[in-house]
Amino acid sequence: MKINVLLSPLNADELYFTGKTVVVVDVLRATTTIITALKNGAKEIIPVESVDFAVKVSGGSSSGQTLLAGERNTKMIEGFVLGNSPLEFSEEAISGKSIIHYTTNGSKAIVKAKFAENLLIGSFNNVSAVTEHLLKLDSDVEILCAGSNGMFCVEDTVCAGWLISMLQEKKGDLILSDAAEASLVLKKHYGKRVLKMLNESEHGRLLIENGFEEDLNVAGKIDSTDVIPVFLQGTITRYDPKKFDDPL
């Protein structure tokens, strides 16, 4: 099992992901928020690459069953009913709803990897569940860090390191790329001080400045759920073994 980490979505083009098993990580906050939304009963999340496309996709819907959510550089978008804080995605707010999701980094990274054979959504919240699923799939893995406007960000890389560390514990014979090795070194460096790392990260500090400190506490919780969001044909839903696994 070979593991590679892409430290920015700009490292490769869309076709790179064709047929691969990919985990997209955007700890602050898109993938944390998607996991929270599905945990709280959202029907589906539709990630989009642009605000225009979000509005277009939602255009036909006036039933209140489709919600526009997201942010641009941590700020709420005009006409959207939800931002990108996991705290907004409560059961009351989103249970049974379809959510069209645009964010600066995460949703674009997910759409970029759309040709993957298996596309999972990971964060610190579901790192054990994703690990178990990857072990079942037993294929090479590309972990795609959403980063920050094309640049490296530490929290996604440390989360990639957690996934690799857990895979390594369960299955010793991993072949790691330079980027996977480096992610593991960073994971070991920060150890259990995940929340401290989030608080000191560039993106974490920006969120705190904008009043989202509590989001960091949510994002930093290791294994708070076993929800695995999977992307299939344009839509993210909660992984359901009955629906996704081939019948024997």
Added chain:
Amino acid sequence: MKINVLLSPLNADELYFTGKTVVVVDVLRATTTIITALKNGAKEIIPVESVDFAVKVSGGSSSGQTLLAGERNTKMIEGFVLGNSPLEFSEEAISGKSIIHYTTNGSKAIVKAKFAENLLIGSFNNVSAVTEHLLKLDSDVEILCAGSNGMFCVEDTVCAGWLISMLQEKKGDLILSDAAEASLVLKKHYGKRVLKMLNESEHGRLLIENGFEEDLNVAGKIDSTDVIPVFLQGTITRYDPKKFDDPL
């Protein structure tokens, strides 16, 4: 003094570098080779983005004063007289010559950063000299790792970490981006085991397979020279304070 590291040239576009102080690092092997060439008396290095352009630039020259050098995925290029191994750039081979240099990652990274105000070429070989020069310039610094076909590579990042570590020792008040912090963590992780890191890196293993093991020994030598190559108007020459610094 703010320090950022770009872990791949794909992380930003050409205009990002406009007016900035940039150090390009491609330890295996382009920047190591450029430093060696200037140390051994090459007149200048002209980095190019494509083989076609290399041939075009050299077209008018039949005096033997201009040499085509470089590689594509570690392999020699047809019609070129030199590869990209620092061992080939001996005084006998290149003293007084102009060298047109095409490589898979390094020369493209240098050309990408061409709008920088100060563009320095760094490797483990000149890390103290580059540090001293950056302290004199006293501006924010972008360290651009050439990486490997758009992906992260460990050796360039560890070299970036060495530069940051040395800057930090001499000047305590650095502001580090996430990528700069991560480079420093990696530098500390490998410590003095630079040659071991090179031998275990993806690119290092590829070079060893192709018979270039000795190049790793050259590339791993910390501070083997005080040569600082600088890029100005399309050409890399050896930094000469008399030529470059403003007269007072």
